[in-house]
Amino acid sequence: MNQQTFELLILGSSSASPTVDRYPSAQLLNIAERYFLIDCGEGTQIQIRKYKAKLQAIDHILISHLHGDHFFGLPGLLSTMSLLGRKQKLTIYCPEDLKLIIDTINKASDTVFNFEIVWQFTNNSSLNLLFEDTKVQVYSFPLKHRIYCTGFLFKEKSLPRNIDKFKLEKLNISVADILKLKKGMDVINEDGKLIKNNDATTSPPIPRSFAYCSDTIYYKKIASYIKEVSLVYHESTFLEDKKDRAKKTFHSTAKQAAEIATLANAQKLLLGHFSARYGNLKCFIEEAKSIFENCELALEGKVFKVI
């Protein structure tokens, strides 16, 4: 059966400063043609062009926290969206001070965007619903970093049960009863015959989910927010040999990322936000795999289908 699109494009994997090959944090998530840009480090608009993603299709931008490597690309991206003639509104989910920063820049440069920005500020509550439509729900949840920071959880909504078209013709039931069947109920057809739901329908795909966890110290509570998640991205700025430095700077190691994925019973783990001190990133995978087998590096240009 065809599932709706649910895939993640990595735009940046670096922590702190960009290198020639690695850009700061940014990921583009497509769920059923809703495009969510998650964090927006310097150069994100260049990466979006490089990987031929649809700039103007992005209607939601989520910023985890206000360290520069997570938002210094935003002023340029918004400016380009406006210059290219964007008219449709854009919602930005972020810490409150980001609006002040953008307003200060726009005032200094005498800029008024051609489109409306809807600002929706995140908060510290456990699971905070940010956005919902017919297909998807998006939540923020608290991470533990040097400054206020949230993760983001994206969940597909449950689809109605499937009814086989050929079977349907023989069932002799009303439209109202079709809707009941889709909801999992049994019905009685026009001939007075009981139609058991299981005989007429099949289960829809299990709803999938993606969680974004950057930046954070090792923080077990994250697992409780993202239980049974299909795909989790968890920062791993360091390896275990720099465990003390990770703790001091409120970051995590690859092993700690794997522990959170295990605790959450996630299906798959992505690692990223690598410190520029590491040239060869193979060790990150080796360290994480000792605890959690199904993991990959979230490197620039990679596309991960959520399954």
Next chain:
Amino acid sequence: MNQQTFELLILGSSSASPTVDRYPSAQLLNIAERYFLIDCGEGTQIQIRKYKAKLQAIDHILISHLHGDHFFGLPGLLSTMSLLGRKQKLTIYCPEDLKLIIDTINKASDTVFNFEIVWQFTNNSSLNLLFEDTKVQVYSFPLKHRIYCTGFLFKEKSLPRNIDKFKLEKLNISVADILKLKKGMDVINEDGKLIKNNDATTSPPIPRSFAYCSDTIYYKKIASYIKEVSLVYHESTFLEDKKDRAKKTFHSTAKQAAEIATLANAQKLLLGHFSARYGNLKCFIEEAKSIFENCELALEGKVFKVI
């Protein structure tokens, strides 16, 4: 004779938005190992790494105006300088509101740089001395753009006259007289003999200069500020076919840039700040050369020696 270094590295040639190949405005000028970064569009720190320039050797940053394509790379650059352990002070020459923007960002991200920033605000006066040491003088001068904007003029100082070491031994003069000779004066030696300056010294190299003019509408007065300049960079966002658009947006065409170079009696012209609508830039050179022969495109990675 060996002249001191005087060369310009182009880091960005694009106007408004970056493309995959072209970055927004940024140029790095090296005069006698003093490094001046002129404008700092998004991704400038990435370009500095790519072209293996010395990030921490930059002690002066000059920002012409507060349109994003001329400063959106600055917050990230400053942040990286600090993260890499910079201690020495940095002077930023810019419009006043830039300090407010950086302060607002640093407050929101709880950031304090490890080094001191000396803010020196430009103003609208004709030729405004920004910096001077034993080797160089730097001035700002007014351009004419949609918002407040200045150009920058860099001038080598005149060197003392050269004295031939072998001749010197025979002259029988005091140290004080050597200094007089270097200043161009005649002297009387220890034997009471008149030493004519021209017989003892040779002329030093003619001081060289570089002018940066971006962004601006065609504005003849610029030529009066940069008379006899060795190398001039003048924006050419458009070609003549978009002359009306250039005027409307307070930008220039390649022909107009060539006219300013001609009026200033410049030795060489560089063109840049190209609109993203132009894929092939050859036409810019053709248009400018019809008026001013010695010109080149200021493309990413190119190094121009000022002669």
